[in-house]
Amino acid sequence: MTAILETPAGPATARALAPDLARGAMLLFIALANAANFAFAGQPGLDGTPHGLQRVVNFLMTTLVDSRAYPVFAVMFGYSLVQLARRHGPRVLLRRNATLIGFGLVHASLLYFGDFLGAYGIVGLICTALLLRRSDRFHRVVLWLWGVQTGYALVLAAVALATARRGDAVIVNHPNPSLAAGSYLSSMVHRLAEWPVHTATVIPFIVIVWLGIWAARHRVLEEPGRHLTLLRRTAIGGLGLAILGALPYALVSAGLLHADAGTVEAMARVHAVTGEYGGPGYVALFGLLAFHLGEARGQAGRVGAAGRVGAAGRVGLAGRVAALGQRSLSGYLFQSVCWVVVFSPWALDLGGNTYVAVLAAVAVWLVSVAAAHRMAARGERGPAETLLRRITYRTAR
Template identity: 55%
Template sequence: MTTQTLPAVDHRGPVTGQERALAPDLIRGAMLLLIGLANSANFAFAGQPGVESSPHGLERVLNFLKLTFLDARAYPVFAVMFGYSLVQLARRQRSSGATPGAVRRILLKRNAWLIAFGLVHATLLYFGDFLGAYGIVGIICTLFLLNRSDKFHRIILGIWALELIYVLATAAQSIIAVVNSSRPAHALTNEPNPSLAASSYGASVIDRLHEYPMHTASVVGFIMVVWLGIWAARKQILENPAAHRTLLTRVAVVGLGITILGGLPLALVGAGWLRVDEAAVDSLSYLSHLSGMFGGPGYVALLGLLASSITNLSLPIKAISALGQRSLSGYLFQSVSWMVLLAPFTLDLRFGSTAYTAFFCAVAVWVVSVIGAYAMSKRSYRGPAETLLRRLVY
């Protein structure tokens, strides 16, 4: 009688539907609405933060809500979730028996392809791409963070504590700037992005090739937000949110409290309800962007709590989660939609109130993507972008 020695597993394939936890998918699907509201406004106004500089009526409310809850507050959610997904992917590979070297190769290959996806996305559709930055950060995390001990990863909690102190100090400086403000009052205006105002598609491509490298360099620093997601994933907080309700509640209250209070003064300026000079506006803008990073863990914790309370998977929950499972396709679909609906050389639907147009386009595109993702899930189709990425990686 002879015994056979099974070969060592080099790597396993992508995650199956039965392995997925509700909370991460629900978070990604829901937050794509906030991403859409932010990016559609940037397209519509051809600049950032995408607000009406002379608001009237409900435009004031839209400006206020965008600056309080969206601007610099939506993308940190996906940074947290990206870090979380890195650990999930590595854990699934290891649990299947994949060798450490194979796990590293899979992660490096996947993130390298994300950089390629990002370059194509930024060249063809939208300079404000985050995929390339995710890929760069993912490679750094794979090489230097993922295989560290729990004790090492506590460093990120200390970094965030220091960041909180810095936010409080910045808030104090902003209060002084508002108190010392003098006339003339300075309205909040959009910083223009030439690619979004280009009169032809060819001109927009050239502009994006100039804008994309600087944008990517500016957002690679959110590695600290990604690292927090890595820490959370090591604790498997979102796989079992009910067991971590106390922690999630505290993070939601503190994170969203900081991000809302930090964005509130600039939101009042954007709505035209607070009139200060240019120096004060600049100070409040910095405070808003700095405090926005706390929206990442804050929103994740809030939606994690929501997921923990769900006992019946209703149709809307299933559909939003289906979009979360196809978040890459949903993200790219949004960019295609903005290009078709809002670019000057396509349909250019920016008539009447630009703020209203951006809002309704964002909601409509998100609803369509939810419906489309649910239809794909019923047919067990992963999504075009996910299918391509998995084919390239595995």
């Protein structure tokens, strides 16, 4: 049995740029998705009768964001499990994931039912107990699972095309009562009922997390120069499948394709399943970007393998986004606070408008990037990361 608790090969003096860059950049997509959810008090958070530029926003949200952003964090969560296990061992990792479940409960109770932290904690416990110490041969199973899923997605797409019928159905947002509640107390009551159901439905993303574990065992993002062919094929194939699978549903959401309700529902299923390929696709894209940034910066910005960039090399926009990626937990929670204030009926009540949702998402993300950059300049962790470490390691001691 090949254990993962080995000393990492190569220099350990710098963080790999790709994971932080991916997390920081994709927080913008998480902001777009969650702001839209709040703005329309339902999912997927789209205006069913778009006009003008709303058509473009709906199309881009459906092809690039909806069901395509969260898988990136699932891949990166699996990747981080391996990195943390190498440094601290499984016992600390179990405590950390148990703490994440507590974070998720608090987040869901106070702010947003669509919390993923609790699910990450549960999946992290499962992976730590059952997957992390398995052999390389065992972990190849996850590649076969993704192959089976690809076949399933192709069957769904074929069925949707074969049974497609014209009609006048539009995208309908499935309501979330907690987002439409008239008071904070009422919203909290609804969230406490919604969160367990939501968490249970997203637990199957363990297959996406497992793919991140496989990638981390092969140091794909720490040493992107050794895996350029894999990264290119994954970026093209993953994003290609995610976009093609979303295209019919995206055309309906933009008001450019007209179908009956059954056809739209079938398209939505294809859209959801193929969205998982956006996770590895986007991660691979950021791995390639990190490699080329390391190459461009040369010796001033690179230590060890290309893509491992030290503090001296992290300048400009990429460095600021990576700083947010290092504080992604704080950035994620900060977003939820903002959505509650901006969109809740009992607060500013600015919901129901596509443009407001997009502008709010971009503005909040930019503020979080600026705040993370200031914290990085001062050598400070994010407040949520600091609290997570204190609870985890105090418990460990």
